[in-house]
Amino acid sequence: MAKRPILIHPDPRLKSEAAPVGSVSGEIKALAADMLETMYDAPGIGLAAPQVGVLSRLLVMDCVKEEDQPPRPMVLVDPQIVWSSEEQSVYEEGCLSIPDQYADVERPAEVEVTWTSLEGGACSERFSGLWATCVQHEIDHLDGRLFIDYLKPLKRQMITRKMVKLKRERARA
Numbered sequence: 732m733a734k735r736p737i738l739i740h741p742d743p744r745l746k747s748e749a750a751p752v753g754s755v756s757g758e759i760k761a762l763a764a765d766m767l768e769t770m771y772d773a774p775g776i777g778l779a780a781p782q783v784g785v786l787s788r789l790l791v792m793d794c795v796k797e798e799d800q801p802p803r804p805m806v807l808v809d810p811q812i813v814w815s816s817e818e819q820s821v822y823e824e825g826c827l828s829i830p831d832q833y834a835d836v837e838r839p840a841e842v843e844v845t846w847t848s849l850e851g852g853a854c855s856e857r858f859s860g861l862w863a864t865c866v867q868h869e870i871d872h873l874d875g876r877l878f879i880d881y882l883k884p885l886k887r888q889m890i891t892r893k894m895v896k897l898k899r900e901r902a903r904a
C-alpha cells in the first residue's frame with residue numbers, strides 16, 4: 732500500500748467523467764488499498780479515484796465518527812444511485828481536492844446505491860445521514876462534478892481563485 736497524491740481543484744481530471752471498471756483487476760484492488768490509506772491519512776471520510784488521477788468509477792469511504800466504534804472501510808466499484816428520497820438534508824461539505832473550504836449543500840437525505848465489491852459481488856445498501864451525503868459527493872466526483880458546482884457562481888469563483896493561489900504557492904514551495 733502507498734499513499735497517492737491528491738489532485739487539487741482546478742484540474743481537468745476532476746472535471747472528467749470516469750469510465751466503468753467492469754471486472755475487478757489486481758490493479759483496481761491495489762488502487763482501492765492505496766485510496767483507503769490516502770483517505771485515512773488526509774484525514775477524510777471519502778475519496779474517489781479521479782481525485783488521485785485515475786478516471787475509473789471507484790470510491791472509498793468510512794463515515795464512522797464515533798471514536799468507540801470500529802472503522803468501516805468501504806470500497807464501491809461502479810456505484811449507482813438507484814433511489815433517492817424526496818426528503819432533502821443540508822450538510823456543510825468539504826473536499827480533499829478543495830482544502831479548507833466548506834459550504835452547505837442540499838442533497839437527498841437518503842439514497843439507495845448498488846455497486847460491485849472488490850470480490851466481484853453485487854452489493855446494495857440504503858444510506859442515510861452523513862453516509863448519504865458522502866456517497867453522493869463521491870459519486871459526483873465520478874461524473875466530474877464537485878460540491879462547489881452546487882454553489883452560487885460568485886462563491887464558486889472565489890473558492891477556485893483561492894485554490895489557484897494555493898497551487899501556485901505549493902508549486903513554489
Ligand SMILES: [Zn+2]
Nearest residue numbers: 825826827828
Ligand atoms: Zn470531494
